[in-house]
Amino acid sequence: MADRHLIAVEPATRPAMHDVMVAAVEQAGGTVVPIEQASALMFADPMAAGEFRTILAAGAGVEWIQLPYAGIETFAHNLDADHIWTCGKGVYAAPVAEWILTAILTSFRAIPRYVRSTSWQSQEGRDLRGAKLTILGAGGITDAFMELIAPFHCDVTVVRRSSTPYPGASRTMSTDNLHQAIAAADAVVVALALTEATTGIIDSAALAAMRPDAFLVNVGRGGHVVTDDLVTALGSGVIGGAVLDVTDPEPLPDGHPLWELDNCVITPHVGNTAEMGLPLIADRVRDNVTRWIAGDDLLGPVDVDLGY
């Protein structure tokens, strides 16, 4: 068993992330070493999932792997029971929660219409105070979002795998009752992990279950929403509008019909930007390396069976 102080940070293909992770390991009292000597691997480039297997293969002593993002679907096929896996789960929750609030307020207050206008418009707007929100997902993002909307006294339905009550929600429902859970909502927020069970969860049937003046907010992954169904729903008034921080395909190609819809706002995966995210993942690495050396439980554990 390798000395727990010895930590690899690889690859170095994304220098800004590599550098903050190296600094974080050292702040935690670790020593950055080549993977051959390491007890743990801090994977330092979310875009280099293709290199993961090769890098890990050289780390015979690696027991723990820290992945850089909250969503790990590009790494999921590598998960095994021989290692301890952690990810950025919860790390990016604060800025993503802010983005969700931005998306909802932007929609309720008709900001897209006013941005495009070049003359004084008629009054339009809806209050968030007391609104009905349905949130799909009960992870760190939902936790952070619930904190932000506490002053608005919303009626919040949380939808999760089980129906175990989510603290602070007005009600908690299981995904089996999705259509019922979203039927009354002013806004439906998708903040799920992408798994086989959640892929395409927002399809034409789900969209039809929503109110015609409701907004869809997707901050999970593009694959949660059946894009063609959404295009149809937005174009024909099945729902009021959508704000998407993730798309399928992503990036959304030029000329895609979603770009043309006035009731659809697309932001380029900026729930947390690289700039916002680096200090946050650095904090997580520092915390987890400290825990690793001390033999404590790690933050953001991946459930290998569930795949997130």
Add this chain to the structure above:
Amino acid sequence: MADRHLIAVEPATRPAMHDVMVAAVEQAGGTVVPIEQASALMFADPMAAGEFRTILAAGAGVEWIQLPYAGIETFAHNLDADHIWTCGKGVYAAPVAEWILTAILTSFRAIPRYVRSTSWQSQEGRDLRGAKLTILGAGGITDAFMELIAPFHCDVTVVRRSSTPYPGASRTMSTDNLHQAIAAADAVVVALALTEATTGIIDSAALAAMRPDAFLVNVGRGGHVVTDDLVTALGSGVIGGAVLDVTDPEPLPDGHPLWELDNCVITPHVGNTAEMGLPLIADRVRDNVTRWIAGDDLLGPVDVDLGY
């Protein structure tokens, strides 16, 4: 002295407001009577300030006047020491505070740029968490806004007439030190009453004192900002952008240079919309008529000397 149960609701030129005010008076135990018999006047059309003097002249027994809006500048020349004056001060604070938060998040998250885009954009965005905000005004809107942003742990400077510490602000400064108070802010919010002292408070010198990446948010009155100075500042990068719910002139005429600026968003005085506002002013009328009949202090008193 007229019986305090006898209340006039006039004019009837804005039926929706007249109706909710009549209902509110009756709910409070009052009786709606012609102004000749009334002890108080609920003024029921904010657009009919020109009729005010004529209507009041017929009300020899009127001791108290309830004005419909928070801002009373169109009525200000009628203020006198012979009557008790109250207004909608604080009533509309909750939706207006939501609008301010919308304006700031919209700006920080570059929503106008993304709304206009028809292709995948580069990442841009700033966190509200921990941001530096300067708020001009320490009234009901500021109170409501401070409640909404509590979860964001911002560094808040409140600017008011005196420098009496504003509860919950990181610091409170007087308008004498305006330029110093706005120098470090990510966003400057104008939430003042319009008086002689605050007219044109945001001029070229104030704009020059702001950071070049700062946003100006005006939810007070258009006259707080020198429009030509703002056009120049926005066009030449003196500040980062502006979101205006009020303008001078208002409504902003077609072809005005503000419409052409990509870093300026104009919303048509919808901090609270008529729809949001009616139940709120109805609540205030009901509360105040109840207090009037009981001989208690009224809510939203106007200071005749200060003019708001």
